[in-house]
Amino acid sequence: MKFVLQDVAKGILKAASVGWKPYSRLILYGDSAGWVLDWEMRELKRICSQIEIPVAKPVWRHAYRPQSIFFSNHFVLLNDDWMRWYPNRIGFSYFHGIPNTGNRIFDSFHEALRKNHERISRIQVSHSQMMDVTLQSGIDPSKVFLIRIALNLGFFPFRTAEQKLNMRDELGIPQSAFVVGSFQKDGVGWEDGNEPKLIKGPDVFVSTLKLLKRDIPELFVLLSGPARGYVRRGLEEAQIPYKHVFVKAYPDIARLFQALDVYLVASRQEGGPKAILESMASGVPLVTTRVGQAMDLVKHDENAWITEPEDVEGLAALILKVYGLGSSELAAVLKNARATAEANSYDAQIPLWQGFMKGFVESA
Numbered sequence: 001m002k003f004v005l006q007d008v009a010k011g012i013l014k015a016a017s018v019g020w021k022p023y024s025r026l027i028l029y030g031d032s033a034g035w036v037l038d039w040e041m042r043e044l045k046r047i048c049s050q051i052e053i054p055v056a057k058p059v060w061r062h063a064y065r066p067q068s069i070f071f072s073n074h075f076v077l078l079n080d081d082w083m084r085w086y087p088n089r090i091g092f093s094y095f096h097g098i099p100n101t102g103n104r105i106f107d108s109f110h111e112a113l114r115k116n117h118e119r120i121s122r123i124q125v126s127h128s129q130m131m132d133v134t135l136q137s138g139i140d141p142s143k144v145f146l147i148r149i150a151l152n153l154g155f156f157p158f159r160t161a162e163q164k165l166n167m168r169d170e171l172g173i174p175q176s177a178f179v180v181g182s183f184q185k186d187g188v189g190w191e192d193g194n195e196p197k198l199i200k201g202p203d204v205f206v207s208t209l210k211l212l213k214r215d216i217p218e219l220f221v222l223l224s225g226p227a228r229g230y231v232r233r234g235l236e237e238a239q240i241p242y243k244h245v246f247v248k249a250y251p252d253i254a255r256l257f258q259a260l261d262v263y264l265v266a267s268r269q270e271g272g273p274k275a276i277l278e279s280m281a282s283g284v285p286l287v288t289t290r291v292g293q294a295m296d297l298v299k300h301d302e303n304a305w306i307t308e309p310e311d312v313e314g315l316a317a318l319i320l321k322v323y324g325l326g327s328s329e330l331a332a333v334l335k336n337a338r339a340t341a342e343a344n345s346y347d348a349q350i351p352l353w354q355g356f357m358k359g360f361v362e363s364a
Contacts, residue, residue: 010062017063023089023362025056025067029076036274037072039250040093043152043346044070047353053361061085068361070122077112078105083119089360091122094134095149095271096199096292103199113137122360126271127293145356148293149272150346155251156281158338159258167258171243177220178323180209181260181284183253183275184225193227201266201289204310206234208266211316213240216323224256257282262322267291268309280304281341283334287318297344303336 026048030038045055061069069085071092076082082090094113097106110133113120117139125131126149134144168175186200187193196202213219221235221242228244235242247253257263263279263286270292277293279286286304288294289311298304305321307314322330342348 013059013062014064017060017065020063020065020067021362022065023068023360025054025060025063026357026361027056027058027061027067027069027088029058029069029071036250040149041072043150044353047346047350048357050350051354051357053357061088068121074109074113077109077116083116086119089121090119091124091360092120093124093126093271094130095126096130096269098129098133098269101269110137113139117143122356124356127296129292129295130271145352147349147352147356148297148344149274149277150344150349151274151277151281151341152251153281153342153345153347155254156257156278156341157254158281158283158334163258167255171222171245171256171259173220173222173243173259174218177218177241178216179220179222179259179261180212180319181222181257181263181279182225182231182266183223183256183263184273185227186225187227187230190226192229194229194233196230197227199267199269201268201309202228202231202234204266204268204289204312204315205264206231206238207312208264208315208319209235209240210238211312212319213238215320222256222259224253254278254282257284260284262287262319264315264319265289265291265294266315270294276304277341277344280337283338285322285330285333286337287315287322289315297340299336301333303333303340 028041028045030041048055066087068089074092074094076092097109099107099110114137117137123134123144124147125134125144131146135141173179182205184200186197186202188195188197209221219240221240223242223244224247232244245256257279263275263284265273265275265288267289272292276297288306289309290306291309294306298306300306305318307318
């Protein structure tokens with residue numbers, strides 16, 4: 001009975017879409033986690049409305065004529081389901097996963113891309129390193145577009161001194177504390193996260209905080225995101241005070257930035273992370289490893305501070321530098337950082353997405 005109903009539903013969809021031209025609709029797939037990638041698809045849908053690209057729901061992959069399908073991540077490559085959707089055009093985001101770095105899944109992604117690149121119509125990469133990795137698959141360079149993981153500036157205003165005071169009161173964080181922020185998922189799975197997701201550098205993060213504890217007496221850590229068990233346990237063992245805040249929706253994370261003195265990215269590999277631009281937009285000093293978009297966007301000592309992955313001592317030294325900066329020196333860096341964020345907003349990306357869609361989605 002189930003399969004009969006599915007066939008009937010497909011028949012109805014095909015009949016309802018008889019008048020659609022081939023590839024005249026864009027079908028967007030998020031990751032159904034209600035977090036960053038789903039919000040990326042919301043923003044892309046908004047951009048599409050501005051450039052007059054019709055967007056259809058996933059069920060319309062069964063339309064009478066083939067359409068254009070865009071996936072929010074490259075995990076679609078791990079199985080062959082997407083190949084059954086031909087002759088639909090297929091595109092996806094390929095944000096992270098450097099092959100030959102000891103992760104078999106990353107190797108599998110790249111091998112699948114190498115074998116099937118002729119069937120793929122579009123790929124979005126977010127930084128120069130992934131552009132190089134993608135082109136090594138042999139794919140036609142005209143199919144690959146560097147469009148960063150951007151941000152909605154409306155969610156991330158440049159914080160004021162009053163907002164910082166108020167948010168600390170709301171969260172119960174001492175006004176005198178020096179607060180380091182980390183808002184991500186860095187544990188394996190979606191539960192406690194006691195097993196570290198090492199690509200995100202939770203071990204590097206904890207080791208950096210342990211070093212800082214020696215020199216910053218009122219050190220405090222503000223965490224958000226799921227699966228932070230490994231980091232929480234490490235901070236507790238080091239007797240470093242922290243608060244872990246869960247937000248209901250992604251935009252709510254913006255308010256947490258208001259309480260910070262510095263945001264720390266300690267990852268080994270990244271597609272973004274979004275926090276690079278989020279902290280820059282919010283007026284929060286950023287210290288990061290040379291990963292993802294940071295390697296393209298950060299100008300050391302001008303809009304943020306950057307060092308190499310796994311450089312615990314370097315990260316600690318840079319945060320201590322921020323800790324000791326005068327207000328005028330810090331203000332100049334934060335002004336430059338805000339300009340970087342504004343240049344990489346979703347609205348600033350509209351011309352890039354117009355280029356991406358040309359030849360991928362046809363006019364209706």
